[in-house]
Structure formats: C-alpha cells, structure tokens
Amino acid sequence: MDLLVAVGTTNPTKLNAVKSALQTIFPNQTIIVKGVKVPSGVSDQPLSDLETIEGAVNRAKRALELVPEAAYGIGVEGGIDKVRENYFGFGWTAVVDRQEAVGTGCSARFQVPMKVMKPILEGEEMAVVIDRVSGLVDNRSGAGAMGLMTNGILTRDSCYVHGIYFAFSRWISDTKYWI
Numbered sequence: 001m002d003l004l005v006a007v008g009t010t011n012p013t014k015l016n017a018v019k020s021a022l023q024t025i026f027p028n029q030t031i032i033v034k035g036v037k038v039p040s041g042v043s044d045q046p047l048s049d050l051e052t053i054e055g056a057v058n059r060a061k062r063a064l065e066l067v068p069e070a071a072y073g074i075g076v077e078g079g080i081d082k083v084r085e086n087y088f089g090f091g092w093t094a095v096v097d098r099q100e101a102v103g104t105g106c107s108a109r110f111q112v113p114m115k116v117m118k119p120i121l122e123g124e125e126m127a128v129v130i131d132r133v134s135g136l137v138d139n140r141s142g143a144g145a146m147g148l149m150t151n152g153i154l155t156r157d158s159c160y161v162h163g164i165y166f167a168f169s170r171w172i173s174d175t176k177y178w179i
C-alpha cells in the first residue's frame with residue numbers, strides 16, 4: 001500500500017530524513033514523499049523553540065493543503081535557542097493529519113560555538129555562517145552543522161529522524177496514552 005506525505009520543504013536533507021523515518025515507522029507501506037515549497041511564516045533564522053515550532057506547524061499545514069492526496073502534512077524547521085549562556089541548534093518537526101490532529105517532536109541539539117553564533121545574532125542565517133567558516137558550499141543540504149560539530153559522527157538528517165519519530169508518536173503509540 002502507498003503512503004503519500006506532503007513535506008513543506010525542497011531541502012534534500014529534510015526530505016531524506018522524512019523518507020527514512022517513515023520507512024521505519026511504516027515498514028509495510030511504500031512511502032512517497034512529496035516536497036513542496038511553502039513559506040514558513042517565521043523568520044529565516046528562528047531564534048527560539050517557540051518560533052521554530054510555529055514554523056514547523058505552518059509548513060506542515062500548508063504542505064497538506066497543497067497536496068490533496070497526501071495523508072499527512074509534515075513541516076521540519078531548523079532553529080536555535082539559548083539555555084543559560086549557550087546557544088543550541090535543533091530541528092522541530094510537526095505532523096498534521098486530515099482530522100487536524102497535530103504532533104510535534106524535536107531532534108537532538110548541538111551547542112552552537114560563539115564564533116558561529118555572533119554573526120547569527122547580528123542577523124545572518126546559520127547556513128551562511130557555516131558555509132563561510134567551513135569553506136563548504138550548501139552544507140545545509142548535506143551533513144549540516146550537526147555533521148561538522150560531531151566530526152561526521154552524526155548528520156543533520158540522522159538527527160532530524162528522531163524528531164520525526166516523536167512527532168508521529170500520537171499515531172504510532174498505544175492509544176491508551178492519548179485517550
């Protein structure tokens with residue numbers, strides 16, 4: 001059986017994360033992931049959990065609207081928030097179904113070095129700063145800052161997969177926890 005989902009992005013690393021997570025969650029279904037360009041409705045570089053979740057939910061809802069045959073809309077949004085004196089980067093995922101139920105989940109978080117954080121606080125996007133410091137091109141579409149900060153042990157998509165699993169928990173865990 002086919003399972004078609006609409007994802008509010010065209011970024012290949014996010015689309016890979018969604019495909020990989022859904023293949024694990026629904027092993028007996030053929031997963032079809034349709035990426036669509038949608039506005040996140042938040043700033044290009046969200047600087048709080050709240051703003052990042054809002055971006056993920058907006059992307060999920062807009063993607064579902066744009067693809068009438070999709071069972072779920074999925075939004076994945078990268079963001080940064082401050083805990084004590086340090087900043088942490090992460091990706092929030094939101095999933096929306098046709099009954100308007102919403103699930104949310106977050107990836108693991110990495111400490112953003114202050115050298116990278118300073119220009120971000122002055123208004124630059126993390127992707128731009130990371131490319132400049134690393135010398136790489138379009139790192140956001142590959143292993144990402146998560147890859148660089150762990151020297152390749154983790155990647156942006158492998159970390160985002162966990163947020164996607166958690167965002168699906170209301171549909172895949174025992175209903176006794178929810179109703």
Ligand SMILES: O=P(O)(O)OP(=O)(O)OP(=O)(O)OC[C@H]1O[C@@H](n2cnc3c(O)ncnc32)[C@H](O)[C@@H]1O
Pocket residue numbers: 008009010011014044045046076077078079089125126127128130139140141143144145146147156
């Ligand atoms: O095309 P979209 O879906 O917008 O993909 P994006 O890579 O721009 O991703 P987001 O808007 O969700 O992320 C907000 C910003 O944080 C950047 N970012 C987040 N995680 C990153 C990572 O692991 N490596 C590099 N940049 C990252 C990202 O590229 C943006 O500048």
